[in-house]
């Protein structure tokens with residue numbers, strides 16, 4: 001049986017690994033095709049170059065990190081979960097692992113390059129790797145005809161793992177979607193997930209002044225004046241707008257047409273208190289510290305530079321608590337609890353860590369990853385409409401899906 005793996009990113013490399021470890025005596029020829037000189041170009045960027053390979057949680061906890069795809073991904077996580085990935089890395093790849101905050105698992109050597117190189121080495125005796133080979137078309141008749149810029153190849157089964165559309169310089173330019181569509185699949189439009197957010201001109205000025213400052217906040221997305229999603233966590237001000245874990249996580253909820261949908265973000269920078277409690281607390285502070293500047297009082301809640309900016313926005317930068325007008329206090333409460341952030345555009349897909357959108361999940365068998373439309377076609381990784389939260393979830397999904405696909409292919 002000839003198996004072609006189209007795209008050698010995390011999903012493709014993992015699929016080759018799983019085919020090698022599961023094949024026993026099966027007569028399988030595996031070919032992995034990648035357009036880059038070395039596969040796994042995105043893999044070496046992961047975890048800021050350290051590769052957050054998985055997250056030590058059981059399947060029922062992990063699945064909650066996959067948004068609408070929770071139900072689809074569950075069988076894969078059940079069959080090959082994070083403990084299995086860790087055992088594979090330590091026992092078969094001989095990569096020692098360590099656990100960090102929030103159950104994140106990294107290689108002890110802190111090197112994504114080592115992970116990538118070890119994977120490539122591991123499959124080198126079981127897989128033919130066609131490097132610098134760009135697939136341009138896939139046709140299905142008797143078998144799969146894969147046309148590349150270096151020639152045409154034929155396979156009995158193919159694994160489509162050309163990734164999503166983000167970080168195009170790594171080779172992931174959305175070809176998965178093109179090939180899936182040409183084979184009869186429906187593809188949900190790709191958009192950014194886990195991406196930074198560009199603020200509009202007005203707010204960008206503020207962000208620039210606060211660039212590098214980080215604080216805990218509740219970030220909410222508003223569409224046509226309705227709150228549609230919220231996430232609490234760290235927010236980091238940057239020259240262009242906002243980034244940091246909370247902003248990255250919520251970015252998938254920002255619509256593509258921000259202007260038409262009147263989309264904006266709202267920051268609650270004192271999320272530990274509701275509006276009334278914060279107002280009460282501020283009022284008490286004002287009464288108790290008449291000779292203190294408002295900016296100083298606000299810096300009890302947020303970093304001093306943010307406090308100064310909020311006081312400035314309220315027109316109270318140099319004011320003292322003594323005789324502080326109620327309307328001014330209300331303005332400050334609104335800015336602290338409901339800071340409106342206009343958006344310049346939808347988060348940019350090329351800056352996204354993951355692509356939301358992709359092959360519609362109802363067209364894929366979640367127990368095998370085989371297409372329900374084209375027998376013999378398996379679809380993995382970001383080619384699918386699955387995006388996980390950060391923390392090792394996306395690489396774990398690739399590994400779990402690769403296991404199901406390899407197992408099913410080898411049954412044939």
Ligand SMILES: Cc1cc2nc3c(=O)[nH]c(=O)nc-3n(C[C@H](O)[C@H](O)[C@H](O)COP(=O)(O)OP(=O)(O)OC[C@H]3O[C@@H](n4cnc5c(N)ncnc54)[C@H](O)[C@@H]3O)c2cc1C
Pocket residue numbers: 006007008009010011012033034035036039040041042043045046047048051052053054133134135136161162163164166167170171172173175176352353354380381382383391392393394395396398
């Ligand atoms: C900066 C960054 C950091 C990240 N950190 C983490 C992390 O720490 N942990 C985590 O779980 N996830 C992380 N992710 C997400 C994770 O890297 C991806 O979800 C994962 O790599 C997706 O794997 P994939 O195989 O589907 O796609 P990719 O890794 O994008 O691989 C697709 C492959 O297909 C090849 N290809 C595409 N088109 C063609 C073609 N026409 N012909 C031949 N080859 C082709 C490409 O060259 C590429 O090698 C991070 C992502 C980024 C961008």
